[in-house]
Amino acid sequence: MTKVKVNPGACGLITEIRASGAGKKKYSIVISSDCEMVRKLAERLPELGMMDVFKKMLDNPVYRAGSECLRHVTCPVPCAILKTLEAEAGLAVPRDVSITFIECKGE
Numbered sequence: 001m002t003k004v005k006v007n008p009g010a011c012g013l014i015t016e017i018r019a020s021g022a023g024k025k026k027y028s029i030v031i032s033s034d035c036e037m038v039r040k041l042a043e044r045l046p047e048l049g050m051m052d053v054f055k056k057m058l059d060n061p062v063y064r065a066g067s068e069c070l071r072h073v074t075c076p077v078p079c080a081i082l083k084t085l086e087a088e089a090g091l092a093v094p095r096d097v098s099i100t101f102i103e104c105k106g107e
Contacts, residue, residue, distance in 0.1 A: 002088035006080045011035070015077050019088035025050050027085055031077075038077050041069040045081065050089045053082050 001020040008015070013035035021027035026049055031042035044065040057063045066078040079097075087094040 002084050002094060004080055004084045006077055008035075008076050011072075013038070015080070017077075017081055017084045019048075019084045022088055022090065027088055029081065029085065031081070033077070035077075037070045037072075038075075041065055041077070044069065048081075048085050050085070050091070053086045053089065053091055 001018055001022075004017045006015040006017065013033060015031060015033035015035065015038050018030040019027050020030075026047055029042075029045050029048050031038065031045070033039050033042065045062060048061065052061055055061070060082070062078045062081050066075070070077070076099075083092075083097065086092045
């Protein structure tokens with residue numbers, strides 16, 4: 001099982017994503033979140049296929065469902081779902097991802 005915690009930033013609504021099914025073509029996705037919109041997204045994604053990590057954004061079931069459930073287009077949860085699946089499927093090593101704001105004084 002691969003487990004990821006997402007701290008999305010300003011909203012502070014923590015999400016936990018778990019993917020299991022290593023070595024299989026289908027993966028169980030379990031998402032718990034303080035965010036009501038993410039919980040709706042989770043209902044639509046109980047299972048994903050390994051090949052979903054390779055689908056283009058407009059064809060990807062995670063981003064399609066996210067576009068219907070999430071009001072904030074900058075929510076990092078859809079990306080985190082796919083990163084979790086990717087790691088569980090052995091398609092990438094599990095590495096942290098970050099976005100860092102850099103203060104620019106006087107520029």
